[in-house]
Every structure is written in C-alpha cells, then in structure tokens.
Amino acid sequence: MISPFGAVSNQARARESADYRKSQIRIRSKDSVERWESSMGEAKYYPVVRAWLEREGYYCGGFIENPKGKPIYYQNKGTKRLRIDVAGIRNVGTSLMDEIEVAAVEVRDVDSIQFRDIQDASAYSQYAHKCYLATTGIIDKQDKEEANFLGVGLLKIQSQKIKEVVSPRLNIPNHARMLHFLNVLDVSQCPLCGCFFETYRVGSRDYRSFYAIRRTKYFNAAHDYPKLDVFEKGERKELPGNYKIRRYLCRSCMEEFFPQKIGKEANAADS
Ligand SMILES: [Zn+2]
DSSP: OOOTTHHHHHHHHHHSOHHHHHHHEEOOOSSOEEOOOOSSGGGGGHHHHHHHHHHTTOBOEEEEEOTTSOEEESEEEEOSSOEEEEEEEEEOSOSSSOOEEEEEEEEEOOSBOOHHHHHHHHGGGGTOSEEEEEESSBOOHHHHHHHHHHTOEEEEEETTEEEEEEOOOOOOOOHHHHHHHHHHTTEEEOTTTOOEEEOOEETTTTEESEEEEEEEOHHHHHHHOTTOOTTSHHHHTTSOGGGEEEEEEEHHHHHHHOGGGTTOHHHHHHO
C-alpha cells in the first residue's frame, strides 16, 4: 500500500536510514489506549475492513509501531468514552490548504443487523465525514432504507471480502469534536501551518513529531476565575483540567520557526 502520508515519511526517513528508524519508532500514546482485543468475534474482521479502506485511498495507521514492533493501525482504538473499530484518513484539500476526510467503521458480527447497529454507526457523524456499518449479517431492504435515512454506509463482509451495499452521506463533522476523535488515533492538526499529522516519539532519542503547548479556555476562565492571570504559567496551573487546551505544533513548523525549542517539549507539555 502506498501511504498518502508518504511524503511525510520520506522526509523523516531522509534524516536517517529507514531500517534504523523503523527499529526505533515506539509509540507512547498521549492519552489514548489500545483497547484489549475484543473477546467478541468481530475483531477478526478489522483487518479486512481496514484493507478495504486502504484500497479506497485511506491511510489507516501502521507507520507507528508498538513496543513489540507491531504496527499500530487505526483499529480497535479508543478510550472508555470514545472508541472505534476501524478508521481511515485521507487528504482532500488543495495545494494551499490541508483538509482531511475521516472514515469511521463500526463492525458487527451478527446474523442480522438491527436499527440500533445503524444508529451506533451514525453516532460517528459527529467526528467523521463518512460513517459505515460493516456486517457479516444479512442486509435487507429495510436496513438499506434506514441506513440511507441516517446517511450510514453499509458494508457486507463475506468470505474475507467487502462489498459496499449502501454508500454513506458526506457529513461535515464538528471540527473540535473531530480533533478530539483524531487525538484518539494520535493524529493532530498543527495550529500554525494547519496541516494534519501523526504525533509520535522515537523511543531511544529525543525525537518527536510534535511539540505540545498548553493554553487556556480564556473566556470560561475569565468568567469563573476573574482574578487569575491565565498568561502566567504558575497561575494557569491552578486551573482545573477542563479549562485547559492542548495543541500540538508539527515538527516542520518547529524546525522552521522555533528550532531552539526542539528537544525541550517536556517542560512545555507539563505547564
Ligand atoms: Zn505545522
């Protein structure tokens, strides 16, 4: 598979040999956790669904490896509150502006799908541009109508193959919520250049693809803590977590604009 993130990978690889780099990449997830392998049978269909998304032009992870050297894909990922069976991302912007399209797939290994399954898949429309329900079960006329009504795409999984039975509607997700979802996949948007990228660290060295900054939800803080100077690091630390904002600058912006800051991310991230 040719990764749409190939350009990024190639730039990075230019810094050191691919082999060395491959052996050194270790993810330390910021706050997302890989869900334990599902005890349900559906997990075995994730790779098939992912392969289908990849054929459709989506990048589904795999560039970053876990500590055991296994590629981490955008499958079976998430937190307690927000988890995803399979997801993919592709660039759909222009040469002047980066825009992405996010596809989210809910997988159900059932005899026949219920309206609730379609509803579950449609819940991703808050975060993703395209929502799919992939199932091993029977898809009847009513299922198709309901999926159409909710704008959910239906994928039929049959003998390790995928057939698109209903095409999804293109949603415009809430941007903040989409970023929240992308964070689960360790993907961020650089607030400086606006480009989307994967946030990772290289294990044995002080190499990160991102630089973390902390900011404040200014108006909420001004309303609830009028005496606090949110621009003063020490005072800002007093604020509860729900008043704080995390942004991740991309490595390219750091190298171009703030090279003196590179390697000092840890201090910034903790403040
Ligand atoms: Zn940038």
